[in-house]
Amino acid sequence: xxxxxxxxxxxxxxxxxxxxxxxxxxxxxxxxxxxxxxxxxxxxxxxxxxxxxxxxxxxxxxxxxxxxxxxxxxxxxxxxxxxxxxxxxxxxxxxxxxxxxxxxxxxxxxxxxxxxxxxxxxxxxxxxxxxxxxxxxxxxxxxxxxxxxxxxxxxxxxxxxxxxxxxxxxxxxxxxxxxxxxxxxxxxxxxxxxxxxxxxxxxxxxxxxxxxxxxxxxxxxxxxxxxxxxxxxxxxxxxxxxxxxxxxxxxxxxxxxxxxxxxxxxxxxxxxxxxxxxxxxxxxxxxxxxxxxxxxxxxxxxxxxxxxxxxxxxxxxxxxxxxxxxxxxxxxxxxxxxxxxxxxxxxxxxxxxxxxxxxxxxxxxxxxxxxxxxxxxxxxxxxxxxxxxxxxxxxxxxxxxxxxxxxxxxxxxxxxxxxxxxxxxxxxxxxxxxxxxxxxxxxxxxxxxxxxxxxxxxxxxxxxxxxxxxxxxxxxxxxxxxxxx
Numbered sequence: 001x002x003x004x005x006x007x008x009x010x011x012x013x014x015x016x017x018x019x020x021x022x023x024x025x026x027x028x029x030x031x032x033x034x035x036x037x038x039x040x041x042x043x044x045x046x047x048x049x050x051x052x053x054x055x056x057x058x059x060x061x062x063x064x065x066x067x068x069x070x071x072x073x074x075x076x077x078x079x080x081x082x083x084x085x086x087x088x089x090x091x092x093x094x095x096x097x098x099x100x101x102x103x104x105x106x107x108x109x110x111x112x113x114x115x116x117x118x119x120x121x122x123x124x125x126x127x128x129x130x131x132x133x134x135x136x137x138x139x140x141x142x143x144x145x146x147x148x149x150x151x152x153x154x155x156x157x158x159x160x161x162x163x164x165x166x167x168x169x170x171x172x173x174x175x176x177x178x179x180x181x182x183x184x185x186x187x188x189x190x191x192x193x194x195x196x197x198x199x200x201x202x203x204x205x206x207x208x209x210x211x212x213x214x215x216x217x218x219x220x221x222x223x224x225x226x227x228x229x230x231x232x233x234x235x236x237x238x239x240x241x242x243x244x245x246x247x248x249x250x251x252x253x254x255x256x257x258x259x260x261x262x263x264x265x266x267x268x269x270x271x272x273x274x275x276x277x278x279x280x281x282x283x284x285x286x287x288x289x290x291x292x293x294x295x296x297x298x299x300x301x302x303x304x305x306x307x308x309x310x311x312x313x314x315x316x317x318x319x320x321x322x323x324x325x326x327x328x329x330x331x332x333x334x335x336x337x338x339x340x341x342x343x344x345x346x347x348x349x350x351x352x353x354x355x356x357x358x359x360x361x362x363x364x365x366x367x368x369x370x371x372x373x374x375x376x377x378x379x380x381x382x383x384x385x386x387x388x389x390x391x392x393x394x395x396x397x398x399x400x401x402x403x404x405x406x407x408x409x410x411x412x413x414x415x416x417x418x419x420x421x422x423x424x425x426x427x428x429x430x431x432x433x434x435x436x437x438x439x440x441x442x443x444x445x446x447x448x449x450x451x452x453x454x455x456x457x458x459x460x461x462x463x464x465x466x467x468x469x470x471x472x473x474x475x476x477x478x479x480x481x482x483x484x485x
Contacts, residue, residue, distance in 0.1 A: 052105070053076065056100060059080075061080055061082075061171070062078055062080050062171070063095075064078055065077040065078060065079060068122060070101075070122040070472070073103055073122065074101075075099065075100070075102070076102070079096065081093050081094075082094060082164050084155050085152075086159075086164075086167075093148075094149070096139060096146045097120075098118060098136060098139060099118055099136070100136055100172075101122060101124065101128070101136075103133060105178075106178060107132060108134070108178045108180065108457060109134040109136060110125060110127045110131065110133050110135045110182075111136050111181065111182045112138070113139075113165070114140070114185065114186075115187030115188040116139075116188075116334075117146075118137050122471075124466075124472045126183075126436055126464075127455075128466075129464045129468070129469075129473055130455075131457050131464075132457070132464070132465035133455065136168065136172060138164065140336065141156060142156045142339075147336075153339060153374050153375070156336055156339060158344055161191065161194070163199075165199070166195070166202060169202050179204040179455045180204055181204060181206065181207060181455055182195055182206045183208070184208060184209070185208075185433075186210050186211065186432065187484070188208075188209075189211030193412060196394075196397065197385075197386050203396075204454050205397070205451065206397045208397070208398065208400070210405055210433075211399060211407075212407040212408070212485050213412045214346035214347065215383050215410065216346075216380075216383075217378065220348050222409040222410045223348045223410070227286060227290070230290055231290065238304075239289045240286060241306075242302060242303060242308075242313065243286055244305070244356075250278070250279075253310060254278050257278050257323055261274065261327065265329075266329055267328045270368075271326050271368055279361055280326045281322065281326060282317060283352070288320045289302075289320055290405065290406050291405060291406055291431060292320070292431060326369065335369075335370055335371070337484050339370050339374060339376060342366030342370065342376045342378060343379060344378075344382040345383065346383055348363075348406070349365075390413070390415070391413055391414070394414035395415070396420075396454050397412075398425070398450065399423070400425050400434055400439070401426045402431045402432060402438075404429065404431045407432060407485055423446070428440065435475065436451070
């Protein structure tokens with residue numbers, strides 16, 4: 001997450017419990033559901049079936065970008081007109097991109113967001129395979145091209161984004177009338193959680209993967225404790241040695257970064273200097289290693305810090321963290337994330353005592369990664385509100401974490417008990433790509449059974465209802481350069 005370590009998790013606290021309820025009502029009023037039944041009765045007693053594309057485009061505010069073929073499905077890339085401010089819908093709109101992976105209207109629907117941009121390539125998230133359903137995928141507001149022009153950044157918060165999801169749900173529920181599940185990984189898992197907090201009547205269940213929960217932004221000891229004990233001691237020591245050696249060799253490595261930046265046309269106006277960008281990448285190294293590397297094989301790939309050449313160190317740091325991460329060009333696509341990390345979500349700040357006094361800047365805050373002409377003010381109650389709600393009110397919510405993923409150091413803890421039907425699972429040996437398939441057998445069977453039950457389908461085998469598709473179900477961890485969830 002910090003690969004933006006400074007996370008995106010900062011709930012819009014514009015709302016207390018009462019305020020959230022009032023805001024929810026306002027957003028519901030703004031929605032304009034559309035569409036027709038799958039089949040309409042004709043005057044002669046037969047039916048006139050309507051093509052799914054026509055039904056989608058009959059939704060007020062919906063427009064087609066393109067349709068892409070995929071065997072067994074229809075796949076649409078669409079725009080949907082949303083209010084910039086759901087509290088004041090008359091004050092401007094923007095087009096929000098979404099995709100529809102359509103199977104059948106009589107199947108359940110999985111509602112997915114990564115919390116970032118939306119992929120326009122057909123893909124299927126794990127719950128969609130488990131329930132053999134349709135999938136609606138939404139681009140998070142302010143990620144291009146789903147950004148109002150001009151952008152009023154004060155309207156980028158977790159409640160406004162949840163209200164985007166709510167309006168899309170209202171618009172498409174008349175078409176996809178069966179059960180709906182919300183899902184997402186990392187920032188997407190956070191997004192699914194916030195959506196459930198503000199609109200708890202929309203979904204029939206939530207499956208959130210590797211969702212960070214930075215409740216108190218200034219208290220990050222859980223991350224330090226995690227990094228002190230994660231994985232084999234030898235592995236921890238080796239990656240720490242490489243990180244330290246990179247700072248010891250700051251001058252020759254920084255010269256390599258300068259040459260690299262000049263060759264690629266990279267600049268450093270947002271972060272301020274090349275030296276700050278250099279150190280930010282190195283400071284991320286330990287976190288990024290455990291977030292993304294395959295635990296079974298990664299330790300053997302770490303170079304020996306004492307004997308490695310400057311080029312070997314430079315190349316290894318690049319392979320884990322990416323030297324372009326804190327360039328203007330690397331930061332710009334993720335400005336919405338860093339903005340949210342510095343206004344609501346919070347971001348981890350790890351101590352890294354093994355670096356001694358080699359660090360000049362420490363863990364830099366999200367403010368350093370957002371252009372200065374965008375004002376930011378942190379709202380400390382946003383995440384506390386969500387955490388409190390999940391602990392006491394969560395129903396049919398499932399969290400899946402990876403044993404070696406630093407983002408799981410602070411987890412959501414949903415309300416327990418049979419009436420809440422909520423769960424937390426940890427996949428052994430897994431990192432930021434943890435999923436149900438990686439759970440131990442008993443947990444995998446339990447999780448699969450509950451997901452299918454929430455979706456109103458079932459399987460006596462306890463396995464996904466749809467066969468694995470190597471293209472559609474490819475779920476490699478999306479490696480974000482810079483620590484971000």
